[in-house]
Amino acid sequence: MAEARLVSLTINGVAYEALAQPRMTLADFLRGELGLTGTHVGCEHGACGVCTILMNGKSVRSCLMLAVQAEGAELMTVEGLGREGELHPIQEAFMEAHGLQCGFCTPGFLLTVYELLQDNPQPNDDEIREALGGQICRCTGYQSIFKSIHLAADKLATAGAGEGAASPA
Numbered sequence: 631m632a633e634a635r636l637v638s639l640t641i642n643g644v645a646y647e648a649l650a651q652p653r654m655t656l657a658d659f660l661r662g663e664l665g666l667t668g669t670h671v672g673c674e675h676g677a678c679g680v681c682t683i684l685m686n687g688k689s690v691r692s693c694l695m696l697a698v699q700a701e702g703a704e705l706m707t708v709e710g711l712g713r714e715g716e717l718h719p720i721q722e723a724f725m726e727a728h729g730l731q732c733g734f735c736t737p738g739f740l741l742t743v744y745e746l747l748q749d750n751p752q753p754n755d756d757e758i759r760e761a762l763g764g765q766i767c768r769c770t771g772y773q774s775i776f777k778s779i780h781l782a783a784d785k786l787a788t789a790g791a792g793e794g795a796a797s798p799a
């Protein structure tokens with residue numbers, strides 16, 4: 631077996647350091663080595679979007695990246711949304727507008743929506759459709775997800791000038 635490499639990175643504002651085999655995916659590293667199991671793994675080949683996280687502010691499929699490629703990066707995972715006992719406005723909106731059923735796809739959707747609303751605080755349906763092009767949900771039929779995103783946009787606008795949208799925690 632190849633020699634494990636030390637990977638140092640920042641996740642949700644916290645510094646982490648752990649060993650990773652050179653071929654270990656970032657998704658497996660997050661879940662198995664760091665215990666951050668909020669990031670889910672589905673297809674493992676970039677098709678479903680469930681493993682989506684933010685790396686240096688941009689969404690990436692963590693199943694398609696190697697852990698060693700994240701050396702020195704700043705990541706945001708679903709654990710970085712909201713605070714202890716307080717949901718992020720996007721999470722609240724998904725809960726209130728029934729944007730999830732089984733919830734397996736939800737971490738990837740939440741991070742994708744977080745990125746979308748940072749770039750475009752009031753997206754229309756076409757813009758949402760394009761942003762969600764890589765996210766698959768087998769339960770909801772997507773209509774409630776669209777409603778959740780519009781509700782999230784309204785909540786963030788009400789919260790004021792990007793407050794909940796601008797900071798990961």
Ligand code: FES
Pocket residue numbers: 670671672673674675676677678679680681682691692693694
């Ligand atoms: S598990 Fe990564 S895209 Fe499906």
Ligand code: FES
Pocket residue numbers: 729730731732733734735736766767768769770
């Ligand atoms: S809520 Fe079940 S897959 Fe999306």
